[in-house]
Amino acid sequence: MFNRLQTKLTVLYAGLFALALSLVAVTVYLAIAGNAQQTVRKELAVSGTVFDRVWALRTQRLRDGADLLSRDFGFRSAVATRDAPTVESAITNLRQRLGLDLAFTVGVEGDVIGLDPALLDLDKLWAALDAEDGAQGVFVIDNAPYQIISAPIMAPTLNGWIVFAAKLDDREMQALEGLSAIDLDAQVFDQRNGQWITTDTSFDPERIGAYVDQALQARTHEPELLKAGRADNLVLVKPLKSLSQDGAAALVLRYPMAKAMAPYRPLFAAVILAGLLGAALVVVASWALSRGLARPIAALDAAARRLQRGEDVRVEVQTHDEIGRLASSFNLMAAEIRDREAKMIHQTLHDAETGLPNRRALEREISARLAGAAEGEQVIISAVGLDRFPFMRGAIGYTLATQLIADLGERITAISPGLLVGRLTTSTLCVVSNLTDLAALLPLIDRSVQDLERPIRVGGERVDIHLTHGLAATTAGALDAPRLIEQALIALDQGRAANRKVMLFDPVAYGDPASNLSLMSEMLDAVTTGALFLNHQPKLDLRTGQITGVEALVRWKHPTRGLMRPDLFVGMAEETGHIRALTDYVLTQAIADQKILRAAGHDVLMSVNISGRLIDDADFADRAIEQVTREGARLCFEITETAVIGNPEVALAVLERFAAAGIPVSIDDYGSGLSSLAYLKQIRADELKIDKAFVMSLEAGGKDALLVKSTIDLAHSLGMKVTAEGVETREALAALQLMGCDLAQGYHIAKPMGLSQLTEFLGDWSIDLPGETETAALRQA
Amino acid sequence: MGGDALAGSLTVTVRGANGKPVSDAVVTVHPGGQPSRGPIKFPWPYRVQQQNIQFSPFVLIVPAGAEVAFPNLDKVRHHVYSFSPGNKFELKLYGREENRIVKLPTAGAAAIGCNIHDQMVGFIKVVDTAYAAKSDASGVATIADAPSGPVVVRVWHPYLRGPKNEKVLPVTSLGGGATREAVTIELRAPAAHH
Numbered sequence: 008m009f010n011r012l013q014t015k016l017t018v019l020y021a022g023l024f025a026l027a028l029s030l031v032a033v034t035v036y037l038a039i040a041g042n043a044q045q046t047v048r049k050e051l052a053v054s055g056t057v058f059d060r061v062w063a064l065r066t067q068r069l070r071d072g073a074d075l076l077s078r079d080f081g082f083r084s085a086v087a088t089r090d091a092p093t094v095e096s097a098i099t100n101l102r103q104r105l106g107l108d109l110a111f112t113v114g115v116e117g118d119v120i121g122l123d124p125a126l127l128d129l130d131k132l133w134a135a136l137d138a139e140d141g142a143q144g145v146f147v148i149d150n151a152p153y154q155i156i157s158a159p160i161m162a163p164t165l166n167g168w169i170v171f172a173a174k175l176d177d178r179e180m181q182a183l184e185g186l187s188a189i190d191l192d193a194q195v196f197d198q199r200n201g202q203w204i205t206t207d208t209s210f211d212p213e214r215i216g217a218y219v220d221q222a223l224q225a226r227t228h229e230p231e232l233l234k235a236g237r238a239d240n241l242v243l244v245k246p247l248k249s250l251s252q253d254g255a256a257a258l259v260l261r262y263p264m265a266k267a268m269a270p271y272r273p274l275f276a277a278v279i280l281a282g283l284l285g286a287a288l289v290v291v292a293s294w295a296l297s298r299g300l301a302r303p304i305a306a307l308d309a310a311a312r313r314l315q316r317g318e319d320v321r322v323e324v325q326t327h328d329e330i331g332r333l334a335s336s337f338n339l340m341a342a343e344i345r346d347r348e349a350k351m352i353h354q355t356l357h358d359a360e361t362g363l364p365n366r367r368a369l370e371r372e373i374s375a376r377l378a379g380a381a382e383g384e385q386v387i388i389s390a391v392g393l394d395r396f397p398f399m400r401g402a403i404g405y406t407l408a409t410q411l412i413a414d415l416g417e418r419i420t421a422i423s424p425g426l427l428v429g430r431l432t433t434s435t436l437c438v439v440s441n442l443t444d445l446a447a448l449l450p451l452i453d454r455s456v457q458d459l460e461r462p463i464r465v466g467g468e469r470v471d472i473h474l475t476h477g478l479a480a481t482t483a484g485a486l487d488a489p490r491l492i493e494q495a496l497i498a499l500d501q502g503r504a505a506n507r508k509v510m511l512f513d514p515v516a517y518g519d520p521a522s523n524l525s526l527m528s529e530m531l532d533a534v535t536t537g538a539l540f541l542n543h544q545p546k547l548d549l550r551t552g553q554i555t556g557v558e559a560l561v562r563w564k565h566p567t568r569g570l571m572r573p574d575l576f577v578g579m580a581e582e583t584g585h586i587r588a589l590t591d592y593v594l595t596q597a598i599a600d601q602k603i604l605r606a607a608g609h610d611v612l613m614s615v616n617i618s619g620r621l622i623d624d625a626d627f628a629d630r631a632i633e634q635v636t637r638e639g640a641r642l643c644f645e646i647t648e649t650a651v652i653g654n655p656e657v658a659l660a661v662l663e664r665f666a667a668a669g670i671p672v673s674i675d676d677y678g679s680g681l682s683s684l685a686y687l688k689q690i691r692a693d694e695l696k697i698d699k700a701f702v703m704s705l706e707a708g709g710k711d712a713l714l715v716k717s718t719i720d721l722a723h724s725l726g727m728k729v730t731a732e733g734v735e736t737r738e739a740l741a742a743l744q745l746m747g748c749d750l751a752q753g754y755h756i757a758k759p760m761g762l763s764q765l766t767e768f769l770g771d772w773s774i775d776l777p778g779e780t781e782t783a784a785l786r787q788a
Numbered sequence: 789m790g791g792d793a794l795a796g797s798l799t800v801t802v803r804g805a806n807g808k809p810v811s812d813a814v815v816t817v818h819p820g821g822q823p824s825r826g827p828i829k830f831p832w833p834y835r836v837q838q839q840n841i842q843f844s845p846f847v848l849i850v851p852a853g854a855e856v857a858f859p860n861l862d863k864v865r866h867h868v869y870s871f872s873p874g875n876k877f878e879l880k881l882y883g884r885e886e887n888r889i890v891k892l893p894t895a896g897a898a899a900i901g902c903n904i905h906d907q908m909v910g911f912i913k914v915v916d917t918a919y920a921a922k923s924d925a926s927g928v929a930t931i932a933d934a935p936s937g938p939v940v941v942r943v944w945h946p947y948l949r950g951p952k953n954e955k956v957l958p959v960t961s962l963g964g965g966a967t968r969e970a971v972t973i974e975l976r977a978p979a980a981h982h
Contacts, residue, residue, distance in 0.1 A: 162901065
């Protein structure tokens with residue numbers, strides 16, 4: 008609800024103060040109200056006592072008068088002799104003298120003198136007078152309550168009663184009220200026909216009448232708090248004797264609490280006013296206090312946000328309290344964050360070993376240049392590779408080699424200040440050129456190549472260095488930074504491959520590696536579409552002149568790219584793990600083709616190339632052996648010698664299993680790789696195929712002929728047959744024949760061909776092998 | 789005593805509502821309900837003396853027209869009066885003397901008092917029959933020579949609750965010989981000063 012600290016604090020303090028004040032006000036009010044009520048109670052009780060006394064005094068005064076008259080001989084004589092005029096005049100005389108409201112006589116016979124008998128209930132009065140000597144009490148005359156005092160008239164026996172009556176009217180009550188210290192309200196209630204009646208109707212007579220009933224029954228002598236409507240009244244009921252048997256009367260003393268509380272009103276007003284004033288002060292003070300508290304926090308809050316956005320922030324420290332310390336800590340933290348961030352940025356953008364900008368820094372710079380490049384302007388970079396770095400590192404040690412790279416970076420910067428030089432790989436630096444035109448740059452590079460290759464002195468020794476420069480350039484929108492760097496690195500590779508010092512990226516030579524993966528999935532599709540197929544190159548038995556075998560070669564006629572080069576997609580399949588699926592296809596197809604050839608009457612050994620990647624795959628071996636055995640095929644697995652080198656134990660065991668299953672193994676391309684006699688000895692092979700590189704130059708004589716001859720002899724001595732590949736001339740054929748070679752394969756005999764063509768070829772096959780004369784001639788040569 | 793040849797005695801026992809005997813009740817017999825003819829003479833003295841600030845006797849029966857003496861035996865003076873209709877008199881302050889005489893002409897009860905001493909109250913029952921008697925301390929009133937024949941017998945007492953402080957007995961005739969009657973009367977409390 009309150010999002011601001013300041014508001015929260017202000018509301019809290021003001022609320023607490025208001026609460027405390029309310030408690031004080033309520034306590035004060037209750038105490039005062041209780042006190043006031045107590046005072047009024049006492050006063051009412053005192054008034055009640057005073058009233059009793061006043062009532063008694065008045066009764067006595069009236070009685071004295073009545074007694075006096077009743078004993079007067081003349082009066083008694085007049086009453087006894089029924090001398091009404093005399094009686095009346097005597098009564099009137101006394102009434103005036105005593106200031107009475109009413110005075111009359113009631114004879115024992117019920118005759119009334121001095122008052123109209125119709126004004127009162129004579130029977131009740133007579134009964135009351137007769138019941139008690141000198142009866143006194145409240146009696147209703149002419150619908151108004153009177154205090155009645157009577158005295159018997161004895162002459163000498165009872166002749167009647169003299170009755171004095173004082174009206175209990177408002178005037179009388181006011182006189183009584185005047186006797187009290189407090190401004191109470193006195194009124195007389197009398198009961199007629201069960202109804203409480205009073206002349207004073209100033210305050211809810213019905214309610215008080217009901218209470219009088221209750222108080223009389225309960226004989227309550229204490230003032231009670233009577234709630235009538237919204238007004239509280241303290242009420243004391245004093246029972247009065249009634250002369251009427253079925254009647255009752257009471258004096259009711261009432262004091263409104265509001266009047267009792269009236270003197271305290273100014274005090275209350277003062278308390279409330281002081282409270283409100285205090286609350287206002289608290290609000291202002293706590294507002295100011297919390298503002299002092301909240302403002303630095305708000306400042307810290309804002310600063311933290313700015314820090315979050317990466318801005319440089321510093322909070323002003325104003326105090327030395329907790330908040331001040333917090334601000335100091337914040338500043339310290341912000342500074343440390345800045346430092347760390349700078350360090351991290353430096354680390355992320357620099358090579359830890361050399362301190363040179365790293366690849367990310369280079370990419371950033373290139374991106375910035377590309378973004379700022381104008382139309383037609385080029386961004387040119389050069390990947391400067393230190394040639395034969397691993398050897399150099401092996402020679403001079405890791406630390407010095409790294410130092411060498413750093414020094415080389417410095418050298419480039421020194422030659423052309425302002426260039427950005429960063430480290431791309433362990434042995435490669437990258438230079439971002441300031442020039443925007445490749446044509447202008449190339450001569451500069453050519454000129455500086457010599458200078459850059461001066462020997463570098465590290466660790467006190469001169470080290471010769473050789474550099475290759477791979478250049479790549481792009482305009483804005485063509486390449487992004489990573490691609491440009493990639494091209495520069497490729498250009499470096501291309502330059503090294505082409506043995507050139509400076510090489511511009513050659514997109515044609517590079518092709519499109521991105522399409523390689525999709526090419527593989529297309530290759531798998533090609534199995535089903537028939538785009539993948541086998542061509543077979545016949546192998547000639549040099550002793551019989553018969554075609555005794557063929558080498559199955561996989562071919563792929565790509566729907567859009569045409570006939571694919573096998574070394575391209577086979578190599579790719581090896582690199583991407585698709586070689587197994589490809590080999591499965593070749594095996595299956597070779598077996599199928601062999602069946603067709605057999606059906607045509609040509610039983611030839613079918614050689615299949617097995618990739619080195621599969622040789623140490625026991626699972627593959629299991630399936631291949633199972634498949635060949637099941638189909639009753641006659642296959643020969645051609646492997647390269649190098650295939651065994653990776654994991655010789657497994658590979659040799661697999662080859663043993665092939666041999667055990669009756670599948671001959673041929674060592675392919677012998678002599679082109681790292682031919683190891685140690686492995687040759689171990690490989691359980693049936694055939695050795697001499698690489699065409701040796702065979703093709705055979706006819707020129709010299710060393711190759713000697714190598715071939717000795718290889719043939721070596722193989723034979725190891726129990727292997729020998730096939731020569733790349734036989735393209737009759738002379739070569741003859742030479743091989745002379746050397747004791749077992750089989751020949753090459754364009755001279757036949758190019759690789761499709762199955763139908765092969766069938767036809769085999770049917771038509773005949774050869775005139777070089778005769779003794781030819782070989783003899785060769786031998787002579 | 790002049791009267792009917794055939795006479796007997798009438799004894800009336802007067803009791804209050806509480807069963808206690810009532811003294812000073814006056815029983816009168818009116819033969820045929822009529823007043824007696826000829827002069828009436830009772831054997832007791834017709835006098836009410838004032839002694840110890842009291843009237844004595846408290847109740848005195850006298851025939852109509854009798855002269856009643858009011859001797860003052862006290863050392864103080866008295867002012868004796870009666871406002872009873874027909875027998876109204878006043879003996880103004882007089883001292884110790886015995887020659888004050890008042891004639892009471894009218895049958896009825898005369899309440900007598902002293903204007904000086906309110907506590908002094910006495911009654912003189914003035915009758916017009918020769919047959920009257922006052923109950924003694926045991927509440928018994930005896931009329932020795934009561935006439936036989938139809939009679940009206942009344943009992944009177946100064947504080948008897950009833951018209952004229954009288955009550956008529958149910959007996960309507962008397963035979964010869966002794967007749968015994970009992971009557972219960974309701975008494976009013978004596979007035980305040982007594």
